[in-house]
Amino acid sequence: MKITLTVDGVRYEDDVEPRLLLVHYLREHAGRTGTPIGCDTSNCGACTVLLNGRSVKSCSVLAVQADGCDITTIQGLAAGPANGGTDGWHPLQKAFHEEHALQCGYCTPGMIMAAADLLSEHPHPTEEQVRHGLEGNLCRCTGYQNIVRAVLKAASGGSDPAEVTTAGAQA
Amino acid sequence: MTAPAEPASQEVGKSRRRKEDARLVTGQTNWTDNITLPGLAHIAFVRSPHAHARITSVNVEAARQAPGVFAVFTGQDVAVEQGSLPCAWPVTPDIVIPPHPPMAVDTVRYAGEIVAAVVARDRYSAADALDLIDVTYEPLQPSLTWPPPCPMTVPRCTTPATSPTPGPSVTATSTPPSLARRS
Numbered sequence: 001m002k003i004t005l006t007v008d009g010v011r012y013e014d015d016v017e018p019r020l021l022l023v024h025y026l027r028e029h030a031g032r033t034g035t036p037i038g039c040d041t042s043n044c045g046a047c048t049v050l051l052n053g054r055s056v057k058s059c060s061v062l063a064v065q066a067d068g069c070d071i072t073t074i075q076g077l078a079a080g081p082a083n084g085g086t087d088g089w090h091p092l093q094k095a096f097h098e099e100h101a102l103q104c105g106y107c108t109p110g111m112i113m114a115a116a117d118l119l120s121e122h123p124h125p126t127e128e129q130v131r132h133g134l135e136g137n138l139c140r141c142t143g144y145q146n147i148v149r150a151v152l153k154a155a156s157g158g159s160d161p162a163e164v165t166t167a168g169a170q171a
Numbered sequence: 172m173t174a175p176a177e178p179a180s181q182e183v184g185k186s187r188r189r190k191e192d193a194r195l196v197t198g199q200t201n202w203t204d205n206i207t208l209p210g211l212a213h214i215a216f217v218r219s220p221h222a223h224a225r226i227t228s229v230n231v232e233a234a235r236q237a238p239g240v241f242a243v244f245t246g247q248d249v250a251v252e253q254g255s256l257p258c259a260w261p262v263t264p265d266i267v268i269p270p271h272p273p274m275a276v277d278t279v280r281y282a283g284e285i286v287a288a289v290v291a292r293d294r295y296s297a298a299d300a301l302d303l304i305d306v307t308y309e310p311l312q313p314s315l316t317w318p319p320p321c322p323m324t325v326p327r328c329t330t331p332a333t334s335p336t337p338g339p340s341v342t343a344t345s346t347p348p349s350l351a352r353r354s
Contacts (some may be wrong), residue, residue: 017295024294033205034198073200093196097188112196142332150197 003067023047034075038170045137048110055117074109091154101150104143115151154170215297217287224308229238233303241297244288246274
């Protein structure tokens with residue numbers, strides 16, 4: 001089937017098998033290997049991308065379902081040079097770095113993309129909302145404490161997440 | 172010896188930012204799964220749906236003829252080629268080392284144990300060929316308690332002293348059961 005979609009701002013037209021998974025399309029056809037496959041079973045969320053701004057586990061979406069859609073992967077999130085300094089990084093990318101929200105980094109693209117959707121829906125989430133919003137994403141090394149802290153920090157515009165939590169509790 | 176430029180006390184206890192994060196938070200890491208080499212093949216496995224069963228037949232001929240398939244292996248093929256997975260650390264002279272074939276040969280002992288493997292040019296061809304492999308099982312009673320009920324169907328056990336390379340003998344289903352050897 002012929003599909004047309006935009007991936008990280010680049011328009012693609014392709015002829016694909018109807019059964020091709022979106023994550024395989026992104027990795028093997030569009031070369032966006034920044035989106036990893038963690039479990040192949042939609043449990044872990046490592047392959048999360050934004051489809052028209054909403055987070056989806058790309059192992060659970062067919063490429064043909066993304067026809068006409070706008071996909072953003074972790075590689076399309078930073079506005080600046082990916083391997084240079086942190087200039088141009090998305091606030092979530094900066095916060096994950098600053099709050100030590102990753103160890104091996106395999107779940108990180110999915111965590112950040114799921115968090116991006118969460119923050120678009122709840123720009124100033126409570127800790128509870130962050131934990132609930134990321135419940136579909138598994139991390140097997142760092143644990144979730146620093147990930148939650150990083151998302152809260154990004155939501156607060158980079159200030160100390162402890163203050164955000166306190167402010168949220170007072171509000 | 173040259174004294175360090177700064178006293179150690181100024182470094183100890185300081186929080187440090189990780190140096191490897193740039194590529195990890197921007198999706199630039201070259202994970203093993205990202206690497207594509209010339210001639211790279213993909214593998215997919217047929218797995219047991221039973222917790223415990225005797226394999227009565229494995230028919231892989233149709234899978235071997237499937238488009239894009241390079242090779243199909245059964246547990247028997249691999250056992251003949253490779254034998255049992257070795258015990259790297261026999262900690263005591265009397266340690267009991269059961270045969271451990273890489274893939275099930277004549278008995279499956281857990282749901283999900285590998286029964287056959289397909290190597291193909293891409294993952295979809297490999298997965299398609301799995302459907303063409305016909306395995307028949309004779310279900311056995313799984314052991315849900317310890318000690319397991321008699322008669323046991325655990326594999327015959329060997330020790331390094333008596334049988335260093337079990338090889339294809341992993342097909343043997345004779346007793347004695349493993350722990351009986353300890354007494």
